[in-house]
Amino acid sequence: MDLGxxxxxxxxxxxxxxxxxxxxSVYSTLLEAGRMEDPFWRDNELDALxxxxxxxxxxxxxxxxxxxLEGDALILTCLGLDTLCExxxxxxxxLSANNMHRTWEVDVKQHVHAGQNHLHVTFFSPTKFVAEAFENSFIDGSTDAMRGFPHLRKAHCMFGWDWGPRLPDAGIWRDIYLTRVDKxxxxxxxxxxxxxxxxxxxxxxxxxxxxxxxxxxSGRITVTAPDGTILTSEGEDIEVTNPQLWWPNGxxxxxxxxxxxxxxxxxxAVDTWQARIGLRTMTMKREKDEWGESFETCVNGVSFxxxxxxxxxxDNVLPRVTPQRTHDLILQCKKANMNAIRVWGGGHYPSDAFYDACDEMxxxxxxxxxxxxxxxxxxxxxxxxxxxxxxxxxxxxRHRASLGLWCGNNEMEWQVDDHVYTMTHKQKADYIRMYEYIIPKALKKVDDVTFYWPASPSSGGGFDNPNDPNRGDVHYWEVWHGNKPFTAYRELFFRYxxxxxxxxxxxxxxxxxxTLPEDR
Incomplete structure (x- = not known):
């Protein structure tokens, strides 16, 4: 039962x-009702904040x-609550929620009755929360974002970044629905x-x-090939002969x-599940060589x-992002001859429409x-x-054809190693615990196939020269932040x-x- x-x-x-x-969301509602100005116009961002x-x-x-109500459970599923709410x-x-990146579920059968019911979701100020949390417990982070932002499991860039405004919206940003469950x-x-x-x-x-x-x-699995061939299983393996392999663009x-x-x-029959998969092998190839170590995506045995x-x-107003808009964006990437895309760790996990497009293109x-x-x-x-x-x-x-690797974080091994942020000894030790033990251990329980990389950039973890141009991946911003000329790129031969x-x-x-003319 859709509650949208x-x-x-x-x-x-x-x-x-x-x-x-x-x-x-709050912003999308107020904008649609004409109760707030466009936050992208001039400095309206300040009032929106x-x-x-x-x-x-x-x-x-x-x-x-x-x-x-005749089922054994009535599950309320919230695919996106942003962020602190009851x-x-x-x-x-x-339900009390505190993470916009999670799916929140609860059995509400005992609270619901036949006929009309009332659903009420209260969202608490994210800016007040991070400010108070920062005062109680100092945690450092990007100075482009609001102080205290790491205390909240909310897209960090919503609190500001070097490329974006401070627009920490709130709301029911993904689908919400009720499901009757029998047994x-x-x-x-x-x-x-x-x-x-x-x-x-x-x-x-x-x-x-x-x-x-x-x-x-018990169960039954049906696999339908692109040519319409149907293969079925009552639990045993399915063998696909003459498989049509999935390849990256180009x-x-x-x-x-x-x-x-x-x-x-x-x-x-009590429930179903469905997905689309691509038949392929995929990993990151790492081999020692005369320069250091290779780091290359390898699909079906072919490195590219x-x-x-x-x-x-x-968009800073997430409800304005539609499946069609996302599809068109990925199509532009394909037409630009891209064959890879990195989902950056300061945002959110994209919608299924994003991965559908990447699978297809x-x-x-x-x-x-x-x-x-x-x-x-x-x-x-x-x-x-x-x-x-x-x-x-x-x-x-995890079943996505396009899924190439999981990465622990954006730029944190590099920045911790360079002491970019003020940190306690415990916080530095916690870095290793999180990205080289807790996260990979949790990942392995649910996906022990897809390649895991502890950070970006990294040479493999352990603060071992994490931005080494001869190993692993690199973030290179010297042409911008370091004021080097564009010709500097010609002197570089990164692995990735x-x-x-x-x-x-x-x-x-x-x-x-x-802007207005006088702003330019």
């Missing part, structure tokens, strides 16, 4: 209700049919590929959750196979030169986990929170340049779109 669509929003303590659309010093409420009513159903607190549900399916002698053997590991009783579970085609899984409890760009959030995804340019205070609670975040996103993405560039003014037509 028409809601109402109000500032906590105000009586006036403003019509809102969910998925949506002040709006987030307040708390906001999103609410709606919804009708529940009696048969929805969720109430019929005035009963059912059990299928959370995910781990798919393994074994390539040998021109054949691909697929094995399947369904991850089912029993919600009531002790039902006998190296071949991107055929995709549809996978449909059905879960049965006591012989009755990665050509691409870093992907940051497409052959862009290999370097996927950062969402940690960037900051120190973190590792506590038991923080560890539990980030492990849950990793589990949610890895389970969602995962960041480089030069920030310039946009064209005059773009500048005219956000």
């Amino acid at each position: 669509g028409q809601w109402h929003m109000h500032r906590l303590g105000d009586a006036e209700r403003i019509p809102a659309t969910v998925p949506g 002040k709006l987030m010093e307040h708390d906001y409420v999103f609410e709606r009513t919804f009708d529940v049919a009696p048969q929805m 969720v109430r159903v019929n005035d009963q607190l059912v 059990a549900r299928l959370r995910s399916v781990r798919i393994r590929q074994h390539h040998q002698d021109g054949r691909v053997t697929l094995s399947f590991e369904p991850e089912a959750e029993v919600v009531a009783g002790a039902p006998a579970l 190296l071949g085609e991107q055929p995709l196979y549809d996978v449909h899984a059905e879960l049965r409890a006591d012989g009755e 030169f990665a050509m691409g760009a870093d992907y940051i959030p497409e 052959g862009l290999v995804v370097w996927q950062d986990f969402m940690f960037a340019c900051a120190m973190y205070e590792l506590t038991d609670e923080f560890e539990q929170n980030i492990v849950a975040e990793i589990n949610d996103n890895v389970r969602r993405l 340049a995962s960041e480089f560039g030069f920030q310039s003014f946009p064209c005059l037509k773009t500048v005219e779109a956000f």
Whole structure:
């Protein structure tokens, strides 16, 4: 049962209700209602930032049919809550959330009744939270962002970055829905590929959750090839003969196979799961050579030169990003002859539409986990929170044809090693614990196939010259930050340049779109 669509929003303590659309946010709601100025116009960003010093409420009513309550559970699923919030159903607190990168779920059957019900989500000020947290516990990070931003599992760039404004929006930024569950549900399916002698053997590991009783579970897997050929399994492996292999853009085609899984409890179908996969092997090839060590993406045994760009959030008002907009962006990347794209760790984990487009167009995804340019205070609670975040996103993405590697963070090994930030001895030690033990250990439990790299840039971890041009990947900003000429690029032979560039003014037509003549 989709709970998106028409809601109402109000500032906590105000009586006036403003019509809102969910998925949506404070900014998207106020903009649509004409209650705030365009934050990109002149210096309106400053006024928009002040709006987030307040708390906001999103609410709606919804009708529940009696048969929805006949199941063993009624799961409220929130795919994106940004960020600090409390969720109430019929005035009963059912969920408290503090991480925009997670999927939040709770069984609300005992709180829901047949007929009309009320759903109420209160979002608390992110700017007040990080300011108070910073005063109580100093954690250093990028000076372009608001102080205290590492305390909150929220896209860090929303608090400002060297390329973007401080617009820390809040809201229900992804789908929200109710699901009736009978006996059990299928959370995910781990798919393994074994390539040998021109054949691909697929094995399947369904991850089912029993919600009531002790039902006998069984299942059925259907794989549909691009040419329409159907292969089925009742649990045994599936062998694909004459497989159509998936290749990066420019190296071949991107055929995709549809996978449909059905879960049965006591012989009755109770849930389904589906995905598209590409048949391929993929890893990072690292071999010692006369210069140091290679670092190259290898697909189906073929190494290739990665050509691409870093992907940051497409808009500061996230609900304005549509699947079509994302598709068009990736299409531009393909037409520019890119074959790779790096999801930068200071933003958020993109939507399924992003990975759909990369699967279809052959862009290999370097996927950062969402940690960037900051120190973190590792506590038991923080560890539990980030492990849950990793589990949610890895389970969602691990089957993707385009998924090239997981990366622990953006620039932190390099910056910690260079003492860019003020840090305690514990915080420096926590760096190793997080990115070289906790995260890879959690990752291995849910994806032990995809290559893991501890940081970007890195030479492999352990503060071993992390921006070494002869090993691993490099971030090179000397042409911009170091004021070197563009000709300096001709003198460099990096193994893998995962960041480089030069920030310039946009064209005059773009500048005219956000300024007055006297501003130019």
